[in-house]
Amino acid sequence: MQTRTRSLLYGASAAIVLLLLIAIGSRGFHWFDATLIGYAVGTVFAVAAVTYKYTFWIARPPTGRYWRRSWQMFFSFANFRRYTVLIPKAIITDLFTQDFIRKRGWYRWVMHQCLFWGVILSCAITFPLTFGWLRFTQTVTGAYQIWMVGFPFVSFPADSLFGFLLFHALDFTAALLLIGLVLAFHRRFHDLAVIAVQRFRFDLMPLVLLLAIALTGLALTADSAWLGGAYYWFISLTHQIVVVLWLISLPFGKFFHLVERPATVGVTLYTQITRDEAMQPCARCGTEFATVRFIRDLKQTLADVGEDYTLPAAAANIAVAEQPANTDALWWQDLCPACKRVMRGQAMMATISPEGNQFL
Incomplete structure (x- = not known):
């Protein structure tokens, strides 16, 4: 209950901070466009809900331990000197280019890239406009002036190529998103392995909402250009x-992994750094099979969630070199995978007959 209450407070605080930033960036709501208030309200609720779920997620013992260890390693000067390019490389390959998906197939990689960049770029354009941080005015010469958080940024002719690209930026991101959505729906309607496990609310509904967002967004441009704004x-x-519905559903659907995904950079950092540390020998055969830090963190995490994976050393006939401080028994995690299989087999044979293995 304390964890949930703390996460609720974090969510409320995030919403308040966002409201303050909107007020500051729009110069006391002076440049806030009231016609976009629905987007702003939906975003505030989405930020509160995402913060609540994210903080609740990292409060879980496994996630929290990875989270804390990752930041400890990140702020270590010794690690920075040895792994200077590790974080930038992980950010590029894990977040931006998503190489781990490309290894599963080019089709899925292109689909994810279109969806990822379509959503990210659309949000990067829409949110500043919605909050009043970005606005356009026309100068006396007829040029357009861009203002960022109340400060003049750059001016350009309205009929220039830059102006065309800027005014239609959301159309381009919507088209990119549509490509990804077509590929995604084709996969979900034809891949039998995906069809067998997909859920409508979790897997399909976010895609349906994104499709509605992209189509209605393009329809706004089409109506303005060809229908004179008759149905605008x-x-x-x-x-x-549909945008507000998607924003509100963000913490509860498949696209929440957009928020979770950056944390995998910490996992990459943890894995890479611990790879060069001392290894843990198996308590039964002495074979090194994992790092000491990982086994220690794993034991602490299991203890935090109330899991007891201890084994009597006498029953296993093992001389344990290093025991946890809070128990006199051997931890199952002190054994390598091969020895775990052997001990499981011995336990099964002992269950079949007290005399041991009758098949050998």
Whole structure:
């Protein structure tokens, strides 16, 4: 209960901080566009819910231990000198290029890249506009002036190539998103392995909402360009509704892994650094099979969640070199995978007959 309450407080604090940033960036809401208030309210609720779920997630013993260890290693000057390029490389390969997906197949990689960059770039454009941090004004010469958090940034002719690309940036990201969505729906409707395990609310509904967002967003441009804005109010309201629904569903659906994914950089850091540390020998055969730090963290995590994986040393007929401080028994995690299989087999044979293995 304390963890949940703490996460609720973090979520409320994140929402308050975002509201303060909106007020500061829009100069006391002076440049805040009231017609976009639905997006802003949905974003505030989404930030609160995402923060709540994320802090609750990292409060779990396994995630929390990885989280703390990762930051300890990140702020270590010795590690920084030895692994200077590790973090930038992990950020690029794990987050931006997603090489781990490319190894599973080019189809899935292209699909994920289109979805990832379509969502990220759309959010990077939409949120500053919604919060009043980014706005456009027209100068006396007819050029457009970009303002960032109340400060003039750059001006450009409205009919320039830069202006065209800037004004249609969300159309380009929507088109990129549509490519990823077409590939995703094709895979989910034709891949039998995916069909067998997918769930409508968790797997399909976020994609449906993204499809509605992309189509209604493109429809706004089409209505303005070809229909003279005849249906602009209805389309914009529909677009705002589906965007708010997607934002609110973000913490509870498949796309929450967009928020979780950066934490995997810490896992990469943990794995790489501990690889060069002292190894843990098996308590039965002496074979080194994992790092001492990993086994120690694993034992502490199991103890935190109330799991007891201790074995009597006498029953295993093992001389234990290093025992946990809080027990006189051998930990199952002190054994290598091969010895675990042997001991499981011995236990099964002992269960079949007290005389031992009758098949040999």
